[in-house]
Amino acid sequence: MKVSVSSKNLVEGLRKILNIVTVRTTMPVLNNVLLRTQNGMLSMMTTDTDVSIVTNIECDIEEEGDITLPAKKFAQIIGSFPSGDVKLVTDPTMTTEISCGQAMFKIMGLPAEDFPEPAEVQELHKIDFNKIEFGKTLKKIGYSVSTDQTRPILNGILLSIHEGSITAVATDGRRLALVEKLLDDAGNGIDGDFVLPTKVVNELQKLLEQDGDVTVRLSESHASFIIDNSVLTSKLIDGEYPNYRQVIPGAFKNSVTIPREHFAEVLNRVSMVLNDAGASVKFKLEPNHLTLSASSAEIGEAEEPLEVSYEGDPVTIAFNPAYLRDPLKNLDCDDLTIRFNDEFKPVVILGDEGFLYVIMPMRS
């Protein structure tokens, strides 16, 4: 292989694919990035065998070919170059010359044949989303994904597509976040549940920053996302996602509306006196008033009132502030609505269109 490519494009491309590379692996080739010429482009791919990502960048091809190079080292070298053209020349001994300006490296690689190809997605469904919208949806719920490896089905985001709407859901069993949206063209008749692993969700968010469309291809076992010049392919998490509808109360006795940013500020301020993860902040509600208070034996106490719209009976509910902070931070809306029945039953928070968050009050 003999190609010339701009260092800026290389860096940009590597940034998208580098996170997939694992350091811990029994297959040394998985530490590498696959480089090959394809359809007049330089195709770069990384994989951990469950998730793989290919990105294609423009280049001048003098001679077609392929090679794999240690990904992190390659990225480090390319990143150190000034802007300009980088020449990659591979010889039959698997050594690749990397040069830019006066700098010249010879790096040992491994043969491209050893590199595992990504799974072929047997497309059942195809659906397009606006990139920014889709990225925001993932961001609004992603923090609720469980990190508990004993319940693998919860280590991902559920995309549930039924009757022309899509619901994206994440829960760790203690809180649940979802975003529901109507699909254009009634979703082309797609009907099914697909659970995307967290790793993919995190990688996707990086690729969804600019405007445009992402095409999602879904099969029974895999999903792939086509975003401009990149394709991210992943195994889906196998298993049945729990029936999340059952934890969302059907009716509420009370409702309170609060300005989101101010609420977040007050919550953060009041919780400064707390020093352990299990501590709670008390919400004392009276008509048109909410008073947040917190205390700990070691530090002291804090209290701050907020003007809110509330017309129900006086009540005090306690929440773990850590579980409230995430939705507050990731939403865009001006006002939040908290709906509840009493101080023990699940509480729902609404904000941006289609967004819903469920959390249990703390026992105070």
Place this chain on the structure above:
Amino acid sequence: MDAFYASVEQRDDPSLRGRPVVVGGNPKSRGVVATASYEARQYGIHSAMPTAHAYRLCPSAVFVKPRMAAYREVSQRVRKILHDYTDLVEPMGFDEAYLDVTENKKAIPSATWVARDIRAEIAAVTGLTASAGVSFNKFLAKIASDLDKPDGLSVITRDRAPAFIDGLEVRKFHGIGKSTAARLAALGIFTGADLRARSEIELVRAFGKSGSFYYRIVRGDDPRPICPLRVRKSVGVERTFGTDVVGLPALESILATLSQTAAERLGSAGTSGKTLTLKIRFNDFRTLTRSRTERTCLHGPEALCDLAIGLLREIPEAAVSPVRLLGLSVSNLDTHDEAGDRKQPELPFDSNI
């Protein structure tokens, strides 16, 4: 339980009775002895010895692979018997437990009688023998249980305790291993009497906090209560290799597997921890450990593995010397259940998600 695993094997296979039996790894591989029968102990075979060494000591011994399920079953039956007497049972592994029978469910006035009854019941139910030690604290009860093995019962009363402790070698004391014993010997301390002659300040200077503990136990003052629900302090996994492993890439891929196992064990114990310790033993038996504590709990095999590889790379010798054993353990465990009420409650999913 006396020579527990080996006794279970001899009970279940009459052809093994009266013969030296070694339960552990294959003598041609590099496993260690889990338990040796009393017949095998006469040849100098003891637990934790490499089986290959045991084989050299007694080639005619019968080497048996452990059947953990069988031992677990016996262990559970024994535990049930113990709980008929008191709920203050502190298990120490499968085959040993401390009991506080000061007040017992059968209102037996003497601990010695309780011990006698329990031993008889264990023999009747399991067909195995157990040895018991009776005293007024854990340290002396443990010492007593070793005095008349197998199938024995010893009692150390308050009156006998000082004379008894004075004559005891310090290496038999709880918490005093080989290296502490050597350091004590360097100070001229060989027996309980030698230890008792030293001031607390002198012992603390030499041994830190442990010095204080030695000062107390040598006076028969062991403050440790029986803890029925002993909280697990670490979760670990280690592996001795069939042939020595050389080079970082091979070691790192083994760490990946160990991380996987450790993460599974943490998962099934329903916990996670902040500290990871890497243990490495070279083929000359030198053993090093390195550990690191993170601010938050380590979740999942990837996090464990990344940290483990980092620790491995801190040991320059690991890259070049042949390695016999690698181990990982996670400690500083999350004790979230101690404040169950203060935990974020679960959402009301009806199925077990």
